[in-house]
Amino acid sequence: MSECDQISGMFLELHEGNVDSETRSRCYDHMNECRCCREEFQWYSTAVKALAGLERVSPPRDFMVQLDRRLDAVSSRSWLDFLKYLTVTAPRMPLPAGVAALLCIVLIGYSLYRQPPAEIAHQAGTLISTPVATAKEAAKPTSPATGRATIAAVSGDGALATASYPSLSNPSTNLPRLPLTTPESGFSGAKSAQNLMPTVADRLGADNLTVVSARPEEAQELLKRILPGLHGTVVREDLQPNAREGLVRIIIPPDAYGSLTRALVDHGDIESGAGAGVDPPKPVQEQGNGILLYVRFVRPQ
Amino acid sequence: MCPVLAFPETILGGLCLILVNLLVLASTYRPEEDEDSEVVKDCVQGNRDAFNILVEKYYRRIYNLAYRFVGDQEEANDLAQDIFTAAYQNLKRFRGESKFSTWLFQIATNRGKNRFKYLKRRGYFANKGPIDGDEDREGLPRELPDTSSNPEDLLAGKEIQRIVQEAIDDLEPDHKEIVILRDIEGFSYEEIARMLDLPEGTTKSRLHRARMVVKEKLKKVLS
Numbered sequence: 001m002s003e004c005d006q007i008s009g010m011f012l013e014l015h016e017g018n019v020d021s022e023t024r025s026r027c028y029d030h031m032n033e034c035r036c037c038r039e040e041f042q043w044y045s046t047a048v049k050a051l052a053g054l055e056r057v058s059p060p061r062d063f064m065v066q067l068d069r070r071l072d073a074v075s076s077r078s079w080l081d082f083l084k085y086l087t088v089t090a091p092r093m094p095l096p097a098g099v100a101a102l103l104c105i106v107l108i109g110y111s112l113y114r115q116p117p118a119e120i121a122h123q124a125g126t127l128i129s130t131p132v133a134t135a136k137e138a139a140k141p142t143s144p145a146t147g148r149a150t151i152a153a154v155s156g157d158g159a160l161a162t163a164s165y166p167s168l169s170n171p172s173t174n175l176p177r178l179p180l181t182t183p184e185s186g187f188s189g190a191k192s193a194q195n196l197m198p199t200v201a202d203r204l205g206a207d208n209l210t211v212v213s214a215r216p217e218e219a220q221e222l223l224k225r226i227l228p229g230l231h232g233t234v235v236r237e238d239l240q241p242n243a244r245e246g247l248v249r250i251i252i253p254p255d256a257y258g259s260l261t262r263a264l265v266d267h268g269d270i271e272s273g274a275g276a277g278v279d280p281p282k283p284v285q286e287q288g289n290g291i292l293l294y295v296r297f298v299r300p301q
Numbered sequence: 302m303c304p305v306l307a308f309p310e311t312i313l314g315g316l317c318l319i320l321v322n323l324l325v326l327a328s329t330y331r332p333e334e335d336e337d338s339e340v341v342k343d344c345v346q347g348n349r350d351a352f353n354i355l356v357e358k359y360y361r362r363i364y365n366l367a368y369r370f371v372g373d374q375e376e377a378n379d380l381a382q383d384i385f386t387a388a389y390q391n392l393k394r395f396r397g398e399s400k401f402s403t404w405l406f407q408i409a410t411n412r413g414k415n416r417f418k419y420l421k422r423r424g425y426f427a428n429k430g431p432i433d434g435d436e437d438r439e440g441l442p443r444e445l446p447d448t449s450s451n452p453e454d455l456l457a458g459k460e461i462q463r464i465v466q467e468a469i470d471d472l473e474p475d476h477k478e479i480v481i482l483r484d485i486e487g488f489s490y491e492e493i494a495r496m497l498d499l500p501e502g503t504t505k506s507r508l509h510r511a512r513m514v515v516k517e518k519l520k521k522v523l524s
Contacts, residue, residue, distance in 0.1 A: 009509075011509065011512075011513075012505060012508065012509040012512070040516075043516045043519065043520045044512060044513070044516050046516070046519060047512055047515040047516035047519050048484060048512060050461060050465045050515070050519060051465060051469075051480060051484035051485060051512075051515060052484050052485070052487075054369070054462060054465055054466070054485055055462055056361070056365050057364065057365050057368040057374065057377070058361070058364075059360060059361060059364035059377075059378065059381065060374075060378055063360060063364065063378065063381070063382075064353075064356065064357070064360070066378070066382060067356060067360075067382050067385055067386075068353075070382050070386055071349070071352075071385075071386060071389055074386055074389065074390060075349075
């Protein structure tokens, strides 16, 4: 490399004065003798000055207004942009964390959905202070907004029902539900519900019928009498003489539900029937088109 | 004193000395102070007015930088707005490790370089006529400088401005950004190196080559 090339390579440092005095003297000595290098350095300095001396260009007067509009457009993100932000841009919530959080929410929600409300309340330590209603009380209309006649329902041999007919659950029924009861507690007067465990019958919904009658034997006989007319049959009956309560399992066609309850109303055993407007419980698959009903006969205290 | 005990004492003394030195260093250390830090904090919390304060402060410089990249006022306007929009959108990513101005100019340089490459690919600079503001002088003969005089005397005048801008337009993007940041915007080598994520030596060598190119252009036109 010639000395001229070396000097040329040092123009930047020379121009900015970042060389030691010895090097500077050597460079200037060379440039005093070499006209070419001297001129080149002069042009170099000129170029730097020309660059530094470029006039500043002014932005248009409405620059800020235009920018404001643009920022407004950016601020109003679309739904798609938001998703993009979540998955790509969001620095504090990477995609795996977001997906994990979403899965947690779904799992918790699903487990709560599967859990009966009673268990949730019980687990939460909630005290249900409402006295357990008797079947007679519960037979009163509970939905004044709709004016629909309702029947006291629920409470029965839950364990048996679960074992025999797991598909008996009928959440779509419009019949009301009693406060949580067990067969033992449901008819023995008011009792704090905090000690009561929900039965399977509670989960089954209104596929059970409680008949509160001063003459349960007569009511049971009435049931047996009207069943053939409704194309229903008795599956099993557990009713002992002079017992305070008994249970009869019957199978009836779904459309006979209203007629059955009306007959019981006429007999004075329940206050009101389901009526034609009430959707009957869904048929139990194991029993063909018939629905299995647990009819509990209770003598009032 | 027993020589066996003297040795641990020496080590202990050395450790104490190191500890004192560290304490002195820690007490004298001052992180790079950023005059915009308070306003930036407000911006990150979603305060648009605070962002407007920053825009008001920097938009002239950013616009000028954008103009030097693209050499056209309309393009520069769009580019400058694009730069501020990007800054606004990415403000939450700014961690305060550098000054806000350094961060903003880093965005500006990246965007400017990309826009320049894009325009160059589309032949924008090849087809470009006289730069803005010179349209009204198209009919007039070019005011060529008197080459007999000293080159430094020639620097005054619009024509030189145009020639220098054309020289910048012809630079490679990697050289162009350094010339703009150093010679036009006046950033230090340290700041440029941080913005472009380059060693200082590379920054200087690129700047030198870029200046030599500009020098040759000027010499060719003015001589």
